Amino acid sequence: MHxxxxxxxxxxxxxxxxxxxxxxxxxxTTEPVPEVTAPDAIETDFDRPAxxxxxxxxxxxxxxxxxxxxxxxxxxxxxxxxxxxxxxxxYQPISRFIEYxxxxxxxxxxxxxxxxxxxxxxxxxxxAYDATWLQSLYDQLGDAAVYIxxxxxxxxxxxxxxxxxHEFTIQSELQADCYAxxxxxxxxxxxxxxxxEGDDAELMANLEAAGDPTDAWWEPGAHGxxxxxxxxxxRGFDRGVGAC
Numbered sequence: 001m002h003x004x005x006x007x008x009x010x011x012x013x014x015x016x017x018x019x020x021x022x023x024x025x026x027x028x029t030t031e032p033v034p035e036v037t038a039p040d041a042i043e044t045d046f047d048r049p050a051x052x053x054x055x056x057x058x059x060x061x062x063x064x065x066x067x068x069x070x071x072x073x074x075x076x077x078x079x080x081x082x083x084x085x086x087x088x089x090x091y092q093p094i095s096r097f098i099e100y101x102x103x104x105x106x107x108x109x110x111x112x113x114x115x116x117x118x119x120x121x122x123x124x125x126x127x128a129y130d131a132t133w134l135q136s137l138y139d140q141l142g143d144a145a146v147y148i149x150x151x152x153x154x155x156x157x158x159x160x161x162x163x164x165x166h167e168f169t170i171q172s173e174l175q176a177d178c179y180a181x182x183x184x185x186x187x188x189x190x191x192x193x194x195x196x197e198g199d200d201a202e203l204m205a206n207l208e209a210a211g212d213p214t215d216a217w218w219e220p221g222a223h224g225x226x227x228x229x230x231x232x233x234x235r236g237f238d239r240g241v242g243a244c
Contacts, residue, residue, distance in 0.1 A: 057073065058078060065143075069146055072146050072150040075193065078192070084161075094125055096126035097126070098127070100129070102132065106121070106126070106128050108128075109121065116133040118134065118153050122160045125157065127154070134146065137149070141202060141206050142199070142205075145206050147180075147203075151183040151184060152180040155176030159175065170224055173224060174224050174232040177236070179244050181236030182239075182241030203233070207229040210229060
């Protein structure tokens with residue numbers, strides 16, 4: 001992921017769809033969205049450094065979809081394990097990481113899974129993802145799809161462990177985007193991930209594609225518009241998970 005000096009200065013004209021303007025104030029915070037800065041450019045692909053120890057998912061190179069999924073899962077949990085430890089707590093790893101396709105996903109709390117989705121289930125403390133859908137995003141919008149979707153779902157797992165309380169669904173979803181941004185930057189600045197030119201645009205394109213068509217933040221299933229998701233991801237990336 002090549003992160004130029006200001007992540008959100010990437011022109012939205014390069015994205016797959018245009019952003020609409022946010023017409024309502026964010027209900028989850030009164031704090032203004034900060035300007036986004038990023039570390040100096042890194043000029044290699046999403047990859048593990050060559051000196052990584054072999055034998056576990058955190059050492060795969062991330063050269064294929066399946067390797068990127070394994071790497072994103074392993075490094076995200078590694079990141080949160082350290083975050084909890086630094087705060088005097090203990091991170092509880094998820095119990096399962098389940099790949100499914102279409103309609104064959106696991107139920108969560110008696111509710112059937114759906115195609116084209118990824119989710120965290122607190123009833124069982126597991127994450128599941130539709131691999132066909134996620135790979136289609138990976139193929140169409142680049143490997144940044146994996147490094148947004150998976151850290152986002154782990155963000156929900158962290159919320160569950162911290163017993164976070166949100167009045168609206170959108171608050172939980174945008175915080176998980178913020179956590180994903182903080183996770184990704186933490187892994188890059190810590191030397192656990194590297195990046196390549198163009199990944200900034202990939203990130204923004206994936207977040208735009210995942211946005212709601214309207215800013216009806218009060219809806220039970222609202223995740224935020226593309227622009228809101230971009231801004232919250234950027235907040236975490238710029239200021240760390242503590243700002244989420």
